[in-house]
Amino acid sequence: MVRAIYSPEYCLQYLEQFASQEIFVTGLILGQITNSRENVIHLARTPEEKSTDNVSEESFTSxxxxxxxxxxxxxxxWVADHAKHVTRMLPGGVFVQGIFITSDEDIFEEPNYFSKVKSILNYMYRILNSNRFMFANCPDSNERLILHMSTNTKVLTCKSVEIGGPNKNTSIKPVEWKFLSKPQQWQRLDCYYEFDDVYPVIVKNSGISVKQQFQQILESAHKTIDSSVMFIDGELKDGSEQLEQIIKKKKSKNNTKTSQDLPKSMHVSLFVPFENALPETVEYLECDGSIHFSGVVSSSVFMYPKATVSEAIAAVKQDIIRSLASRFTMHCDALIDDNLLPEEKVCFNEPPRRVLVPVGSLYLCDYLFPGEAPAEALLSVRELLDLQITETDVICDIETPADTSEFDALDRDASSEELLATPQEASQFMYITGICFALFVLVISILVHYYDGIVDFIGKILTKS
Incomplete structure (x- = not known):
């Protein structure tokens, strides 16, 4: 059976404008794979290369x-770096599925050109696979799409190729590309995941950087979120049930008329089982400081209506982790000093907040640092997604300013003004680093020491009753 891809009609018009002008272009194919259907949501032209000496996080401003x-x-x-930046803007469940090309060469028949295409895809695969939290790759498949439009004949050809494996004689499979005249319907799932966690900082002889500590926190957060149970609109659903079926049942239950319109959003709640919230082992370690994460991460995921609850669960969880990883990376890149703990200080830090940008009938995202205006998001959207939008199109209120009264009180109680660093404009998600030598160890010790006794005491009471 030939693999089928569904795409909005404006993607065809996007390719035709380059082919009609006989312009050579490469770009990324962005889409979503579900068991029921594979959808492409957007084609993003790769910007012209600006630096051949050093491709980095700042390359696109050279x-x-x-x-x-x-x-x-x-x-x-350069293409892989573009894929890194774009993946950061994608909601959970959406990936870079391949590349598109407009050229006058037949890239599938000429060995040198096809070898180059495979080289680009394999390089992109290795780069995206190097950070499973932020970038990741398409689930359960190493096949990537190659979409080509000839600038001579205007013929569109799409094929898939397997990448990332040792086999050099990779087989090419035909792909049927179908353009939709009507906008694709998407089911939106909104989730607000609250963080209020304290992580110890243990500085070894070799030292520890901000990036190293954040990587450890991501590992912990991923384990917690992955073990959580997801409720949709307050109810636990069967993983094999389609999102579309949930809507139909709700309409039937409420005796509504036969409207085909899906509701704008489903509310998702994640609950962590108590046994998974406890550490497997407790070590008595003297920590050099702590990081306190506080705030709410906003998640908006868009799924094909026939996608299953299990697929939606995976997308929401992936979106939260990807968002965290993206913020951590951007925050670390903006730091002047990579030293994790300042001496004798408590520091208030604000990773960038999330905003939504429209792409067709759904939304992708971008991140703004404190003090940045929506105009800053327009620059990356135009450069990385090749989209022309206005400031009014950017949705900036999904993450609102956080309540900093607790930290203001700490500032008032401090004996020295230098004890608390001056906070910038507050965002919804923040973290605080500081010295906490004995307190953290004391709390953990008390909990571990008395935990078994408390459980036995409660058990005896229940037995007597």
Missing amino acids: DKQEPVKNLLGVSEA
Whole structure:
């Protein structure tokens, strides 16, 4: 059976505008794979390469160079860097599924060009697979799409190729690409996941950086979120049930008329089982400080209505972790000092907050640092997604300013003004680092020491009653 891809009609118009002008273009295919259907949501042109010496997080702000005129001149690292930046903007359940090309060469028949395409895809796969929390890859498949439109014949061809494996003689499979004249319906799932956790900081002889500590926190957060149970609109659903079926049952229960419109959003709640919230083992360690995370991470995921509850669960959990990883990376890149703990100080820090940007009939996201205006999001959207939107299109209120009264009280009680660093404009998600030598160890010790006694005491009371 031939693999089928469904895409909005404007993607065809997007390709035709380059082909009609006989312009060589490469770009990314963004989409979602579910058991019921595979949808492409957007095609994003890769910006012209601006730096060949050092491709980094700041590459897309470097000085421009001469445009690449054919596929052989494309830098694999540049396309992979574009994929990294774009994946950060994708909600859970949406991935970079491959690349598209408009050119006058037949990339599937000429060995040098096809070898170059595989090289680009394999490089992109390795880069995205290096950070499973922020980037990740398409689930359960190593096949990637190659979409080509000839600037000579205007013929559109799509095929898939397996990447990431040792087999050099990779088979090419045909793919049927179907353009939809009507906008694709999406089911939106909104979740607000609250963080209020304290993590110890233990500085070893070799030291520890902010990035290293954040990686450990991501590991812990991923374990917690992955073990959580998801409720949709306050109810626990069967994992094999389709989102569309849930809506139909609700309409039938409420005796509503036969409207085909899906509700704008489903509310998702994540609950962590108590036994999974406890550490497996407790070590008595003297920590050098602590990081206190406080705030709410906003998650908005868009799923094909025939997707199952299990697929929606995976997408929501992935979205929260991807958002955390993206913020941590951006925050670390903005730091001047990579030292985790300042001496004798408590520091208030604010990772960037999330905003939504429209792409067709759904939303992708971007991140703004404190003090940045929606205009800042327009720059990355235009550069990375090749979209022309206005400031009014950017939804900035999904994460509101946080309540900092607790930390203001700490500031008032401090004997020295230097004890608390001056906070910037508050955002919904923040963390605080500080010195906490004995307190954290004391609390853990008390809990571990008395936990078994408390359980036995409660058991005896229940037995007598």
